[in-house]
Structures are given as C-alpha cells and as structure tokens.
Amino acid sequence: MFAAYASTTDADRPLDALVLGDRPDPEPADGWTTVTVRAASLNHHDLWSLRGVGLDASRLPMILGTDAAGVDTDGNDVVVHSVVSDPEWRGDETLDPKRSLLSERHPGTLAEQVAVPRRNLVPKPSALSFEDAACVPTAWLTAYRMLFTRARVVPGQTVLVQGAGGGVATALITLGAAAGARMWVTSRDPAKAERTTALGAERVFASGERLPERVDAVMETVGAATWKHSLRSVRPGGTVVTCGATSGHGAETELNRVFFLQLQIVGSTMGTRDELERLLAFLERTGIRPVVDRTVALRDVREGLSAMEQGDVFGKVVVTL
Known part of the structure; x- marks a missing residue:
C-alpha cells in the first residue's frame, strides 16, 4: 500500500527523512482491525517524529500520522482514536504509562490502510465529512x-x-x-x-x-x-x-x-475515547466544524508538512486518499 513514512530521522531537516512509497499492508493482531483511510490530518507530532523526537532508530521505518477517518472491515464509517493503551489498562487511557500514539510504536494513519485496536474505533456522525472528522482526534x-x-x-x-x-x-x-x-x-x-x-x-x-x-x-x-x-x-x-x-x-x-x-x-495530553465521542456529538449538534487551511493528496503530503514547519497554516492540513 502507498504511505508516507520516516525512513530515518533528521533533527535539522525533518523533511529530508520523509519517504513516499509502498509499505506492507497491515496485519492486525488479535483484538485489532483494519481501517481503509479516507482522510487524515497532519500534526506537529509528524514533524517531531521526522526529527527523531519520540521515535528512535529501532522502530524505523515508521508510517507517520495520528489522525484518520475511514471505513472499517464491516463497512462502517469510523473515526480512529489514536491513543493506544495497554490491553489490560482500565480507565483514562491518557494516564496509562504504557500508552502510545499511532506512529510511535504502531504504524500511523498516513497510508491507504491502518491497523488499530477495535476499541479505538468511534462511529463517525453522518453530518461530518471524512475530512472534518479526520481533524478531530488529536x-x-x-x-x-x-x-x-x-x-x-x-x-x-x-x-x-x-x-x-x-x-x-x-x-x-x-x-x-x-x-x-x-x-x-x-x-x-x-x-x-x-x-x-x-x-x-x-x-x-x-x-x-x-x-x-x-x-x-x-x-x-x-x-x-x-x-x-x-x-x-x-x-x-x-x-x-x-x-x-x-x-x-x-x-x-x-x-x-x-x-x-x-x-x-x-x-493536559490528548484525550480519552469517551471524550472523543462527546466531542464528535458536540460538533454534530452545534454545527461547528474544524478550520481547514488546505487539503492535499497523500502524494503531496510534503507540501502540507513544509507549510506546517514554516508556520504558514491557519487551522488544519487535511490529507485525502
């Protein structure tokens, strides 16, 4: 599958570490499933990863991206909650000392497909587009x-x-x-x-x-x-x-x-799956929507990352597939 990933890291020139190309299709573990990504969005986390912050060489190459909205294997429109907690953890997952975000230990969302724990899927409200929903999880x-x-x-x-x-x-x-x-x-x-x-x-x-x-x-x-x-x-x-x-x-x-x-x-760090559900409901009821600075195709993701690195954005950069 086609993906945007870090092949190495570069603290000074992070975009030099970005590669666009094929990666193996995901193979979900027990309790995990696959989502076909319709839209994703960029975060400064992606630039930090390319710089090597929180992503050491032992986990390279790593597909970037924490946010996504898409379709699960049952045909449901879903939003991906990107905080992956330990399977045995109960309660607020942001407090789990073993937690991680997608693209830190597990391949991220800037790809045609992403594997995630089933419990991390949240139904996408029909009133929200895939592009709007992809801005929400981080x-x-x-x-x-x-x-x-x-x-x-x-x-x-x-x-x-x-x-x-x-x-x-x-x-x-x-x-x-x-x-x-x-x-x-x-x-x-x-x-x-x-x-x-x-x-x-x-x-x-x-x-x-x-x-x-x-x-x-x-x-x-x-x-x-x-x-x-x-x-x-x-x-x-x-x-x-x-x-x-x-x-x-x-x-x-x-x-x-x-x-x-x-x-x-x-x-404060990220949020819980329950908070994500309440946030999506709030957007649906109020009619407010994320501010989108620009939309780029996955093949053009370098453009969006470059704009974000330069501070030349107002709102979110959305990546479509």
Missing part, C-alpha cells in the same frame, strides 16, 4: 480536554488562548465560543489574530500585550515565549492549562506568583 480532542476536562470552563468565563493559528488554537477558540465562553487570543501575526474573530474570538491582542483584565483560564501551547505572560494574565485562583511547548520548555516558573495567587497549573 488537535480538537486536545483542545476539548484542555477546556472542559482540565480547566472546567463554563459559559461566561473569559479564556485566553496563546497563539492564534495552529490546529489546537483554532479548535480552542471555536469550541470555547460555542460553549459560551469569552475567548481572547494573542498572536505575533496580526493577520492570523484578526481571522480568529470569525471563529468566535471576542478580543485579539499582540503577544505579550497587557490585558484589560485578568482571565479565568489560559490555554497554553507555546511554552517559553508566552509562559510569563500566561502567569501574569490569569486571575488569582485561576487556571493555566499547558499541553505543549512549541517555543521551548525552559520557562521561568515564578513560584512566588503561583503560590501567592493560588494559581492552578494543569498539564
């Missing part, structure tokens, strides 16, 4: 968990999203606004920041700009470049939720501010 699920599980955002609260253009950021803005929260956004790119108003953002600010008032919660995906601003933007007793650090991990903690203002700093 970026949108991450945003959903950050907002509603970890920060427990409720209607009327004010939420600051650091960074405007990526898949998680656009999901945070869209989901939060649909749930009745006041969504504020910061960005280094004024054009991207302004585009978020169409998604439901109430106010947009330059990166690091002092806010007119402190917010109830901050959604932090940027890391070192925005961390200080995040701590100084949240109200006493408020919450900062972090799911990543694209600008680096070496931020000053400012513990005096944390304990004196009784701030809650909460980590």
Whole structure:
C-alpha cells in the first residue's frame, strides 16, 4: 500500500527523512482491525517524529500520522482514536504509562490502510465529512480536554488562548465560543489574530500585550515565549492549562506568583475515547466544524508538512486518499 513514512530521522531537516512509497499492508493482531483511510490530518507530532523526537532508530521505518477517518472491515464509517493503551489498562487511557500514539510504536494513519485496536474505533456522525472528522482526534480532542476536562470552563468565563493559528488554537477558540465562553487570543501575526474573530474570538491582542483584565483560564501551547505572560494574565485562583511547548520548555516558573495567587497549573495530553465521542456529538449538534487551511493528496503530503514547519497554516492540513 502507498504511505508516507520516516525512513530515518533528521533533527535539522525533518523533511529530508520523509519517504513516499509502498509499505506492507497491515496485519492486525488479535483484538485489532483494519481501517481503509479516507482522510487524515497532519500534526506537529509528524514533524517531531521526522526529527527523531519520540521515535528512535529501532522502530524505523515508521508510517507517520495520528489522525484518520475511514471505513472499517464491516463497512462502517469510523473515526480512529489514536491513543493506544495497554490491553489490560482500565480507565483514562491518557494516564496509562504504557500508552502510545499511532506512529510511535504502531504504524500511523498516513497510508491507504491502518491497523488499530477495535476499541479505538468511534462511529463517525453522518453530518461530518471524512475530512472534518479526520481533524478531530488529536488537535480538537486536545483542545476539548484542555477546556472542559482540565480547566472546567463554563459559559461566561473569559479564556485566553496563546497563539492564534495552529490546529489546537483554532479548535480552542471555536469550541470555547460555542460553549459560551469569552475567548481572547494573542498572536505575533496580526493577520492570523484578526481571522480568529470569525471563529468566535471576542478580543485579539499582540503577544505579550497587557490585558484589560485578568482571565479565568489560559490555554497554553507555546511554552517559553508566552509562559510569563500566561502567569501574569490569569486571575488569582485561576487556571493555566499547558499541553505543549512549541517555543521551548525552559520557562521561568515564578513560584512566588503561583503560590501567592493560588494559581492552578494543569498539564493536559490528548484525550480519552469517551471524550472523543462527546466531542464528535458536540460538533454534530452545534454545527461547528474544524478550520481547514488546505487539503492535499497523500502524494503531496510534503507540501502540507513544509507549510506546517514554516508556520504558514491557519487551522488544519487535511490529507485525502
């Protein structure tokens, strides 16, 4: 089958490690099944894998991709939940120390077919296209968990999203606004920041700009470049939720501010299968849909990865098969 995979890794030039070509068809283990992929989407995880972060040489070659929507062997339209937990694990699979994402230990979704545990299949609502559904399992699920599980955002609260253009950021803005929260956004790119108003953002600010008032919660995906601003933007007793650090991990903690203002700093990673089901139902009922920056064929996936590496995207890059 045709696939996009990492044949090696390159920390400085990740796209040099990308190969497009044939790979063996999947052979599902017991309890697993095969999904024929109709659409997938790209994430920064794919670039990190090509750089060798979380993917060592012993697992190469590795098919990339964590997100997919397609058709199972029984002809059902499905969305793939990409968090693979230990078969014996019970409960929140994001807490399983043995968990992994597709494309870390098991071949990923940027292929004509992918093998997944049967329990990882979620019915695709008929109202969602394959392209929309393929955007959901990583970026949108991450945003959903950050907002509603970890920060427990409720209607009327004010939420600051650091960074405007990526898949998680656009999901945070869209989901939060649909749930009745006041969504504020910061960005280094004024054009991207302004585009978020169409998604439901109430106010947009330059990166690091002092806010007119402190917010109830901050959604932090940027890391070192925005961390200080995040701590100084949240109200006493408020919450900062972090799911990543694209600008680096070496931020000053400012513990005096944390304990004196009784701030809650909460980590968040991906989401559970149950949360994915609830998220899909939320999209179906509200009519909101993922923001798609561009759609490329699998053979042209290098174009999408290059745009993402350069930061030249607003929303998700969808890959069709």
